[in-house]
Amino acid sequence: MAYAGIVLISHSSKIAEGIKDLITQVVTEVPIETAGGTEENAIGTSIDKIQDAIKIADNGEGVLLFYDIGSAKMNAEMAMEMADLDTIQLVEAPLVEGAYTAAVESGMGKTVQEVHDAVVKAF
Amino acid sequence: MEFQAQDTIQWIEKINEKMQRNKEYLTSLDQVIGDSDHGINMSRGFQETVNKISGGTYDTASDVLKDVAMTLMSKVGGASGPLFGTLFLKLSTTFKGMDPVDYHAFTNGLEEALNGVMQRGKATTGEKTLVDVWSPVVEHFKQEDEFQADKIVETAKTAMENTKDMLATKGRAAYFKEKSIGHIDPGSASSYYIFEALAEVMEGGK
Numbered sequence: 001m002a003y004a005g006i007v008l009i010s011h012s013s014k015i016a017e018g019i020k021d022l023i024t025q026v027v028t029e030v031p032i033e034t035a036g037g038t039e040e041n042a043i044g045t046s047i048d049k050i051q052d053a054i055k056i057a058d059n060g061e062g063v064l065l066f067y068d069i070g071s072a073k074m075n076a077e078m079a080m081e082m083a084d085l086d087t088i089q090l091v092e093a094p095l096v097e098g099a100y101t102a103a104v105e106s107g108m109g110k111t112v113q114e115v116h117d118a119v120v121k122a123f
Numbered sequence: 124m125e126f127q128a129q130d131t132i133q134w135i136e137k138i139n140e141k142m143q144r145n146k147e148y149l150t151s152l153d154q155v156i157g158d159s160d161h162g163i164n165m166s167r168g169f170q171e172t173v174n175k176i177s178g179g180t181y182d183t184a185s186d187v188l189k190d191v192a193m194t195l196m197s198k199v200g201g202a203s204g205p206l207f208g209t210l211f212l213k214l215s216t217t218f219k220g221m222d223p224v225d226y227h228a229f230t231n232g233l234e235e236a237l238n239g240v241m242q243r244g245k246a247t248t249g250e251k252t253l254v255d256v257w258s259p260v261v262e263h264f265k266q267e268d269e270f271q272a273d274k275i276v277e278t279a280k281t282a283m284e285n286t287k288d289m290l291a292t293k294g295r296a297a298y299f300k301e302k303s304i305g306h307i308d309p310g311s312a313s314s315y316y317i318f319e320a321l322a323e324v325m326e327g328g329k
Contacts, residue, residue, distance in 0.1 A: 039197075042200075044200040044201050045200075045201075046197070046200065047196055047197055047204065070294060070295055071201055071202035071204075071294075074205040074243060075204070077205075077243070078205050078208075
């Protein structure tokens with residue numbers, strides 16, 4: 001069975017990786033990809049990294065994107081436009097709690113839209 | 124005004140020279156109200172862009188600008204990557220199929236770029252962002268019928284200086300609230316260099 005994927009976008013690769021560690025301790029079957037930091041792993045975000053993460057996280061069920069601050073959102077939006085996926089959603093929720101909730105919901109076999117709505121409702 | 128592929132390459136090369144020369148200055152502006160990387164980001168991004176387009180064979184301004192936009196998006200980093208990338212991408216799409224680009228088409232391109240960047244950053248005028256330079260410059264272009272280098276530079280410079288007394292409500296500077304007052308907005312400063320470079324290129328080609 002394929003699950004809706006999750007992409008964690010943060011200015012810091014450590015933040016993104018840390019959240020992934022936190023989630024995969026509990027949810028193992030959901031594809032979770034990180035896009036943290038710049039190409040050089042400095043503080044910042046990278047459209048290319050986000051695009052790559054979207055591709056890997058999508059197993060045919062679509063992807064949900066979570067981000068931290070400012071430019072992460074703009075780069076996420078641009079990557080989404082370029083990705084040309086129907087089932088892709090940027091979620092307005094706290095990065096850690098939102099992604100954690102989303103992973104649990106996705107693990108129950110919910111669609112991208114259902115996961116999105118559940119997370120938004122929770123926060 | 125006749126704007127072609129070669130003019131575009133010169134324009135970008137001139138922008139890059141200014142970004143390299145003012146790298147420390149731009150970073151110092153960004154240190155006060157941002158995350159101190161604007162000079163580093165812009166100089167890196169435009170250097171990469173020049174590496175990409177210099178010596179390339181391009182038929183139209185639109186083709187050059189497309190490569191410029193794509194390179195800026197992936198190499199500048201920070202919020203400036205998508206914002207400046209969007210500006211040049213809109214210029215590229217507006218100029219598609221035009222060779223040369225005349226004054227009115229150029230004006231339309233700038234207006235499209237401004238609208239695109241406002242949408243991308245969800246910003247309007249008076250928020251201490253690059254919109255505060257692009258918007259008055261677009262207005263100037265619309266009021267005139269031909270390219271006036273001196274006036275464009277003057278308009279952009281005044282607009283940049285006007286950002287000093289504004290309170291930032293967008294981007295990283297917004298976190299600084301009233302502390303953001305009294306400093307020129309970094310993105311407005313680099314936008315000034317973009318128009319100064321354009322004026323120099325167009326003047327040289329008269």
